[in-house]
Amino acid sequence: MPGAGTGAPLVELRGVNKHFGSLHALRDIDLSVEAGEVVVIIGPSGSGKSTLCRTINRLETIDEGTILVDGRPLPAEGRALARLRSDVGMVFQSFNLFAHRTVLDNVTLGPIKVRRVRPGEARDEAMALLERVGVADQAGKMPAQLSGGQQQRVAIARALAMHPKVMLFDEPTSALDPEMINEVLDVMVGLARDGMTMLVVTHEMGFARKAADRVVFMSDGAVVEEATPEEFFTAARSDRARDFLSKVLAH
Amino acid sequence: MDAVLESIPAYLTGFRVTLYLTVVSGALSLVLGTVLAAFRVSPLRSLRTIAAALVEAGRNTPLTLVFVFFVFILPGMGIVLPLGTLPAVIALTVYTSAFVCEAVRSGINAVGVGQAEAARAIGLGTVSTLWLVVLPQALRSVVPPLINVLIALTKNTSVAAGFAVVELTATGRGLARDYPADVVAVLLGVALFYLLITIPAGAVAGWVERRVVFTR
Numbered sequence A: 001m002p003g004a005g006t007g008a009p010l011v012e013l014r015g016v017n018k019h020f021g022s023l024h025a026l027r028d029i030d031l032s033v034e035a036g037e038v039v040v041i042i043g044p045s046g047s048g049k050s051t052l053c054r055t056i057n058r059l060e061t062i063d064e065g066t067i068l069v070d071g072r073p074l075p076a077e078g079r080a081l082a083r084l085r086s087d088v089g090m091v092f093q094s095f096n097l098f099a100h101r102t103v104l105d106n107v108t109l110g111p112i113k114v115r116r117v118r119p120g121e122a123r124d125e126a127m128a129l130l131e132r133v134g135v136a137d138q139a140g141k142m143p144a145q146l147s148g149g150q151q152q153r154v155a156i157a158r159a160l161a162m163h164p165k166v167m168l169f170d171e172p173t174s175a176l177d178p179e180m181i182n183e184v185l186d187v188m189v190g191l192a193r194d195g196m197t198m199l200v201v202t203h204e205m206g207f208a209r210k211a212a213d214r215v216v217f218m219s220d221g222a223v224v225e226e227a228t229p230e231e232f233f234t235a236a237r238s239d240r241a242r243d244f245l246s247k248v249l250a251h
Numbered sequence B: 001m002d003a004v005l006e007s008i009p010a011y012l013t014g015f016r017v018t019l020y021l022t023v024v025s026g027a028l029s030l031v032l033g034t035v036l037a038a039f040r041v042s043p044l045r046s047l048r049t050i051a052a053a054l055v056e057a058g059r060n061t062p063l064t065l066v067f068v069f070f071v072f073i074l075p076g077m078g079i080v081l082p083l084g085t086l087p088a089v090i091a092l093t094v095y096t097s098a099f100v101c102e103a104v105r106s107g108i109n110a111v112g113v114g115q116a117e118a119a120r121a122i123g124l125g126t127v128s129t130l131w132l133v134v135l136p137q138a139l140r141s142v143v144p145p146l147i148n149v150l151i152a153l154t155k156n157t158s159v160a161a162g163f164a165v166v167e168l169t170a171t172g173r174g175l176a177r178d179y180p181a182d183v184v185a186v187l188l189g190v191a192l193f194y195l196l197i198t199i200p201a202g203a204v205a206g207w208v209e210r211r212v213v214f215t216r
Ligand SMILES: Nc1ncnc2c1ncn2[C@@H]1O[C@H](COP(=O)(O)OP(=O)(O)O)[C@@H](O)[C@H]1O
Pocket: A020, A023, A025, A043, A044, A045, A046, A047, A048, A049, A050, A051, A052
């Protein structure tokens, strides 16, 4: 487990509870992610994985508990919250590239407007990032002209351009055609190898086995089990996890 | 027909006032209406409430009553506005802003929430998110309803005729009195001058719409 157990955790959730009306979406979540660690969250649909991800950059507020990023509690609003969000990269299931801006502008917008990087410099770095995720030749196009796999790789470059301390991925490959899944996963494996701290909601076991330090299994808003990928996929302890795995593996 | 031709200088004077009321109130309404729309989608409940109250008041009050308020009631309460077109511009702006706000707001709502979430996720604040990401995309669906609002405004400026502003309609009324035999022709002349504003507005709308769709 590279990075695990060294110093304070980069992301820490303590006793987090969240309701949507009468629905208890997150139940007493305790979770920490060390610097350099890659944590995969897995669980049935509706178990609260997206909600958990979104609370970490406060796209979703919580009712109870504490969330610390790099040792500091999440600011409630305003400039401080915006600054925190710029340190936490987020990749969405549906890419959410800015539809009215070119690929290159998607990547430079944050650095220029938030980090106040000079446009020329932002552009050079954006091109390097687009190169790294393999879509540099698409820089001048509009997002709608790209395939899903290319769009998601641009979205990863856009998040990386902010030099985030941690990256959150919410089912980054579930909206993709099967033949495009690997091009995105390969980029993510590369990031993990380079030491990026990552929290990844995914059902891609290949990715979990290759890149994850730890698998967290969620069900009905609660963390049911934490284990190494090998332990989890071969000998899950809880009935709910075994039940879930039998359904997923059957496919 | 002679009556109309002889009256062209009078028409032009009235037309200039109508055009002035339309352009100035239109520009102010676009700004105020967009600000109100930003308030209505803001995370602050107090701003949302204030904007919603103003918009409902504007949308549900007859324009004549809005004029009465600014021309008679406010001065009665000791707030004296200079006479002339200013009270008319204020009344038209307050009224039209409510409709601009609703058009812009529906355009904002047509932009997927994912766009604003992605903007916030890279650290853009509320205003930057709106200005750089949401509004430019809202524009495409906002232009046609906005043009309708501005065309309605053009015609609504005629209410000012009842409040001592000699614009196109007031001019027409005067001319009808001077040429009782040619009332129909005189009033058709008035209608023509309104078309001089509304038809180009429609053409501009079509052009902007095509442009915005192409750059997608
Ligand atoms: N904005 C919301 N309003 C109400 N209910 C929500 C909202 N977002 C999610 N939920 C509910 O919360 C539960 C957890 O959702 P989610 O975190 O999206 O699950 P997952 O990502 O594991 O599929 C689901 O029952 C979902 O219907």
